[in-house]
Amino acid sequence: MCYRCHMVERADMRIEQLADGFELWVGDVAIVRHRAAEPAFFVGSGRPLVEMYRGNFAIEDRVDERLPLRHAEIAGNLVRLAVAAGLAPLLELRVEPGGLALNAAGPALNRFWLRVLADAGERLWGGGEQMSYFDMAGRRFPLWTSEPGVGRDKSTQLTWQADVTGKSGGDYWNTNYPQPTYVSSRRYALHVETDAYAAFDFRDPDFHEIEAWAVPARIEAWAAPSFVGLVEQLSARFGRQPRLPDWAIGGAIVGLKDGERSFDRLEGFVAAGAEVSGLWCEDWVGLRVTSFGKRLFWDWKANEARYPGLRGRIAALAARGIRFLGYVNPYLAADGVQFVEAAERGYLALRQDSDDIYLVDFGEFDCGVVDFTNPDAAKWFAERIIGQEMLDFGLSGWMADFGEYLPVDVRLSNGVDGMLMHNPWPTIWAKVNADAVASRGRTGDALFFMRAGWTGVQAHCPLLWAGDQSVDFSRHDGIGTVIRGALSSGLLGNAYHHSDIGGYTSLFGNVRTAELIMRWSEMAAFTPVMRSHEGNRPDDNLQIDGDPQVLAHFARMTRIHAALAPYVAGLCDEAVATGLPLQRPLFLHFEEDAACYPVETAYLYGPDLLVAPVIEPGAERWQVYLPAGADWIHLWSHEAHSGGQVLDVESPIGSPPVFWRAGSVHEALFAGLASI
Amino acid sequence: MCYRCHMVERADMRIEQLADGFELWVGDVAIVRHRAAEPAFFVGSGRPLVEMYRGNFAIEDRVDERLPLRHAEIAGNLVRLAVAAGLAPLLELRVEPGGLALNAAGPALNRFWLRVLADAGERLWGGGEQMSYFDMAGRRFPLWTSEPGVGRDKSTQLTWQADVTGKSGGDYWNTNYPQPTYVSSRRYALHVETDAYAAFDFRDPDFHEIEAWAVPARIEAWAAPSFVGLVEQLSARFGRQPRLPDWAIGGAIVGLKDGERSFDRLEGFVAAGAEVSGLWCEDWVGLRVTSFGKRLFWDWKANEARYPGLRGRIAALAARGIRFLGYVNPYLAADGVQFVEAAERGYLALRQDSDDIYLVDFGEFDCGVVDFTNPDAAKWFAERIIGQEMLDFGLSGWMADFGEYLPVDVRLSNGVDGMLMHNPWPTIWAKVNADAVASRGRTGDALFFMRAGWTGVQAHCPLLWAGDQSVDFSRHDGIGTVIRGALSSGLLGNAYHHSDIGGYTSLFGNVRTAELIMRWSEMAAFTPVMRSHEGNRPDDNLQIDGDPQVLAHFARMTRIHAALAPYVAGLCDEAVATGLPLQRPLFLHFEEDAACYPVETAYLYGPDLLVAPVIEPGAERWQVYLPAGADWIHLWSHEAHSGGQVLDVESPIGSPPVFWRAGSVHEALFAGLASI
Incomplete structure (x- = not known):
């Protein structure tokens, strides 16, 4: 294969x-x-x-x-x-x-x-x-x-x-x-x-x-x-992604995992003026509570107890132009029914020292590994789970989580050593998802997003997500790491990247601040997909709709994101044609400007927007390098600045450092954003 | 050489x-x-x-x-x-x-x-x-x-x-x-x-x-x-140490670094009934205060400001049978006069990239490295510093500290790469000390002790000390590590080992408890040399003479240590003859008893005493394995127990788990210890 x-x-x-x-x-x-x-x-x-x-x-x-x-x-x-x-x-x-x-x-x-x-x-x-x-x-x-x-x-x-x-x-x-x-x-x-x-x-x-x-x-x-x-x-x-669907770039995907209350809370977002393109409920499969936080029940089908009448709910949202998204990963909880189904068919990877099913510890619960090196098992997962339980049920997308956990001492159907199958597993997992989407003719419409990857994931995964940042501004695990992730993966043919607004991991008393959520929302507005996440411990952390000021700020950023859609749609077309990522290092378009090369936390969003997210707490101003060879118009003040200089720009919350390239054909669109 | x-x-x-x-x-x-x-x-x-x-x-x-x-x-x-x-x-x-x-x-x-x-x-x-x-x-x-x-x-x-x-x-x-x-x-x-x-x-x-x-x-x-x-x-x-001098095993060496107040404080120890064999003042050279704590001034001569009339004080102590010990290490502070003297003679190691003297950062002060690969420099240090400033001044011993810091990019007189001179440096440093002692005919009398070593240090260093434990009971840096250090080094020909009573390193709020000092004193009583240390931050930590109960306990342990001297003197004779260390793993004398092999924190002190120090806080009882093939008499209760069993023995502070081998020729001596 x-x-x-x-x-x-x-x-x-x-x-x-x-x-x-x-x-x-x-x-x-x-x-x-x-x-x-x-x-x-x-x-x-x-x-x-x-x-x-x-x-x-x-x-x-x-x-x-x-x-x-x-x-x-x-x-x-x-x-x-x-x-x-x-x-x-x-x-x-x-x-x-x-x-x-x-x-x-x-x-x-x-x-x-x-x-x-x-x-x-x-x-x-x-x-x-x-x-x-x-x-x-x-x-x-x-x-x-x-x-x-x-x-x-x-x-x-x-x-x-x-x-x-x-x-x-x-x-x-x-x-x-x-x-x-x-x-x-x-x-x-x-x-x-x-x-x-x-x-x-x-x-x-x-x-x-x-x-x-x-x-x-x-x-x-x-x-x-x-x-x-x-x-x-x-x-x-390495492979080129299908064009990102227009629905995904035209508003925010709101992540809630509050059972059926999620629908009521979504109305709060809408009422606050948010442009909502999707509701993402990763808990659509039900919850399991562990010491890490609320985890999901890894038996991949709608959970009637947590989401009564979900199919009807999805249809109602669809009628309003709002998609519903879920969650899946390649493991099956040992206490779920799909585990039994897979086990009976011999689709689970085995131990080396016995014919027992290999169980992986995922943190207070064990799972089987569906053996995707067995083509029948891969087909079964794509058809039986993703096809029937998810796409046919009405899902328009999902987080296709994990892929990184293949144990190296597992026994697989193809006989290859786990040391050699571990790295490509995410790519194989991506293909299972892509095959399922293709089987329903939904390629380029149903949208799954992954954090895991290896060579070739580009050909199957339509959208990367930056994984689980800590809910902070820290140098190596906070908001700024998302930018580096977008730039590095983008050079290797991953055109579309996005992240969990507000970060994910809250442990040891580290919790989200309102400032963090707002800075992250500002950044996400200038990425292809804007999606929020409640994090691993929703109850301990501020949520977007838990603070009217944060919600209003988020709603405004979703409108800016939606307003950018015509520009972004053009970038998506370009990605299909050339493979250029939407988020680009400055030097990609300014090769002659040596000062662009060290810049790691600002990016060009397409050729015409320069985005330099504020990624430190307490900042009212921000230093932005403007590439030489162009003039740059500040998005909010419309002040023009010549390139080739570091600009110290006022950047209060709500006015992230963004500039457009003078003379852009999208100038009118960009100029209008300040009044949103 | x-x-x-x-x-x-x-x-x-x-x-x-x-x-x-x-x-x-x-x-x-x-x-x-x-x-x-x-x-x-x-x-x-x-x-x-x-x-x-x-x-x-x-x-x-x-x-x-x-x-x-x-x-x-x-x-x-x-x-x-x-x-x-x-x-x-x-x-x-x-x-x-x-x-x-x-x-x-x-x-x-x-x-x-x-x-x-x-x-x-x-x-x-x-x-x-x-x-x-x-x-x-x-x-x-x-x-x-x-x-x-x-x-x-x-x-x-x-x-x-x-x-x-x-x-x-x-x-x-x-x-x-x-x-x-x-x-x-x-x-x-x-x-x-x-x-x-x-x-x-x-x-x-x-x-x-x-x-x-x-x-x-x-x-x-x-x-x-x-x-x-x-x-x-x-x-x-690897070399055999000179016999430990009788003065060193006949009482405790009290470590104080309080300037001339040390002499008054020593009288407090004597008044409390301590058997004192020596006063060790590492601050005899004067102090330097750094963020780590009180450090010494690394210019190796008596400091008149801190110790006025020291020569006379030493003589007065000597008349009472109490030795005075100091401190030295192989580095010279760049702001000291000996540095200038050594530099003028070309005795300091140089940088590779220039003819400048190589300065080593010792924590808020810099030092030169005396280049012992130059025989003249080694002789100078032995004669001019240790000979004249220390032995001739009246010192009977010292901590010969460090030896581990030779930078690998230093330029040495013998032309050998620092990567190859770094490890043997402690052995060379030991020889400088031993040569100085021999030059005054004091081998086997003047006693220096080292923490650093490498192959061959055995031939020059008469006494190891276990280095800088943290002031706690921790598994990898507390009191128990001293025992492992004694056992491992002892098998390689280091007959004599001892440690800082109470530990040394107090950082980040970690401070000595009375219990720790007392447990450490109990252990030290059953080692060849019993020596206290004020630690790196004396003012933040309890001192032996800062608590009457601790002082009384220490004094009693010094009397027990002194009472053991006849037995220990025999062990020293044996060490000279055979190289057997005084502290021995149980299996050394009980090879046939498999249960002895895993024991790492109890030891035989000579062939006839079994010492199992309490190395955990809050312990009132202690588990002791008694080797098979002998009967064992509990030191304090005189109860006999057959070997080949784990005994759960009452071990309150003051009664550490110690047993003698039934039938020992020293039985009378051992039996008398309980009444001290």
Whole structure:
């Protein structure tokens, strides 16, 4: 089964022979130099130590051997690499249209390292969806899908508490969606085609070291004269999302999980003047209360007790142009009926040490893992659960949660080691959802959103969501991380990104402030999809409709979001055509302006809007860099400013720092936003 | 210069050839099996990343290559190892009387790994002075002298606070005194003769992996029919301490650092009935106040302002049989006069990037490092500072502090890389002290004590002290760690061990309780040297003489300590003759009793006393394992108990769990202790 079905157009790669080795070039960029004295290719073997606790992994490698392949024999497009002359080659490289195909001498070689040429001052972006650092230079990034961590900063008490109580503090590199692909400021991109545990080590001034716990099938690379060109190629390679439906960009999706009271509360949003495009009730399946907060009952069908007459309710909303969205994930609670159904059919993954079903601890309840490597099981989940229980029931979308928890010691139908199936699981999960949507002819209309990903998730998942931020302004787990997530994933072909307004994780007394919700609402208005979330502990935290001022502010931002829809619709068309993400780093359109490159928390929203969300508490003013080569009009005051300067702009709540590019064809639309 | 001058008697090692490799045996124990398919020897190269902050190191390795040396050519006592047949040998092994001598093909090979055969249930002790685990099985132990850490347990808030504020939390393996030597329950011992960063990895069930960041000069091994025999051999190998002077075992050394008020306070101890053998004033050099607490002024001479007329005071004490002890360490404060003197003579280590003196940050003040690799500098320190300013002034002993802070990027007179001089620095520092003492003919009388160590410190340092515990009962940094430190270091030839009564480090509101001081006093009474310490923040913490009940309890314990002197003197004689430590793991004398092996917090004090200190707060009773094969008499009640059982014994403060072996020739002495 190939779950990455997208056609790819790959850059040319070529070998240049040297006296004592060879170079690999893509376009006019030398990316690898391999010489006997300074080898770039290494293979070896190792044994991983893996501990999983509720989606958090402690992984350590014990490397048994690491062999520099100093001896190269080159014949046309083929290179054979050995430890020394006279010894059997351990690795064969073949330049193909799709990149560099690799073949190892045997399966015992389960470690691979490649050193890529590095430049002083080089910047490196991508790695999937990276929340802490958009530019990865100077750091090492393990690439393994997992919980992202709570706090993600070992210097904070919150992170320490999460580590001690649940091994869940995380670190800067933890992400739901890693991908072994990067874009270099040298105007090339590189992708490692592997499903294994991998790492990018960008700490050495002389080389980038790529590591994978299997010899990759291919090293792919692209070069282009512009970053726009590179991003287009990456999108073509990894898959392009269907156009975001107009309903999703035309108002806010209000997240409530209050049982049938959610419908009454929604009316409060409408009455406050909010433009509502959808009601999202993740608790449509019923609740389970744990020490983490209110969790959902993972048996995927409407819960009549919590939502009596839901089908009729959905129809009534639909008549008013409001969609209803739900929630699903790839696990089945052991105390649910679908678990029994799947178990009877043999669709659940098994233990290695017995024929028992593998149960995963999700925090005070256990679940089975539907074995998507069994095509029948995948079809069953798509048809029986998503098709019948969700789409046929009337859902227009859902959070397709998780995907990161595949245990490495599970026994799967396809016989592949869990170490090699763990990373691609989110992509497989995305395809199950996409197949279900397609089976009802709803592609481009029904909208699911995911936090987890891996190579190829782009071809199946129509919308990313930034995962579970803490409900704060913290550097590594707060509001600002969403921007970095949008920018990094956007470069790799994920055109659409959004987040939980107000953040999600409230633990150890960390709770939402009104200011946080309002700043987050302001930011979300300038992203493709504006969606709120009550968080993990709704009762302990301020809700949007719990404070009239917050609600009024939110409602105004939804109207601004809706008013932007004509502009955003054009960006969606562009995304379909070119793969350009809606949220873009400044340098994407201002390559010549060196000052744009370090900017990580402002973005271009399409070519004509510059958005610099306020991501610190207590700020009344904000520093915004305006790219050189254009003039910029402040959205609220309509004051013009020339580019190439840092502007200190008044930014009280309600007036986030947003500018439009003077001369935009959308000038009239932008100018009207200030009066909303 | 050889700073490890002790004569060694080494076990025989021999090679046994196999069809596809060889085995190494010591006595009747196979320790290494090397086969082409399962190689035991690996070499390679790597680049360390080292960050030092006030004696705390963050060290990461980047291994460039790790080559299994599968091909062995054996000729008599010589083995040549290569990656493959036909390739140049990279490592030569030669069995010599002293062990296995190793020669690498070149200096570029700066990584070495050796796999030693492991047994199920094998126990492994040693590794220098290990504070958290006496039995190292199941864990990895980096061997690098450093600060031991504050808290040393990532799950505690104290450790987290220390990490965040000073990178100083530490972990279970951090120690001032590591040593790449272990004793196996298979009744052999193994030593890696290297000064490089090293590690023992005891996690794999099939092998122990020894790592060193240089190819070691030798792998040494010993086998013996008994553990006593092994310990004697190790002591012979690493050096044997001079006999502890009678004055040091005949009463307590009272630590005060209150300037001249210390003398008045000492009278309070005497008046309370304490047997006082010495007054230890580390502030004899004057004070410097920092945020850590009161620190000392590191310019090593009597401070007339803080101790007016000290020479006369010392003489007056001496007339009463009370010694005076001071403090010194190998650094010179940049604002002191000795720094200038050393700098003018060129005795201070330099920076690599200039000819400037290398300054080390010790926490709000900088110091120069006396370059002991320059024999003139070492002699100068021994003569000019320790000889003239300390011994000639009247000091009978001192804390010879530190030794762990040698920066790895320092430039030394002998031209050796700091990575290779860092670990042996404590041993060199010990020798400077020992040479000074010998120069005055005071060996075996003047007593200095050290926390830092490395291979060979045994030959120079007459007394270990357990370093800086936190002032608490915590598992990894409290009172109980002292026992593990005594047992582990004792097996490697360090006969004498003691600790700061009450602990040392009081940070983040962690302060001493009366109970802690009293429990620590009880334990210290049954160690060779009983010495109190005011801690790093005397004013914030209870002092022994700050509570009449604590003082009375301490005084009684000093009398018990003094009363034990005849027994302890015999143990000291035994240590000189055989190298057996005074504090011994239970299994050392009860090899046949399997239940003795897991015991880590009780010890035999000599062959006839069993001491099981209470190391938890609030305990009124204590569980004590009594070794089988003897009867045991409770010290306080004189009740007899047969061995081979866990006894639940009443252990209120003042009656620590201590037993003597029925039939001991010292029975009368022991029986009398209860009435003190």
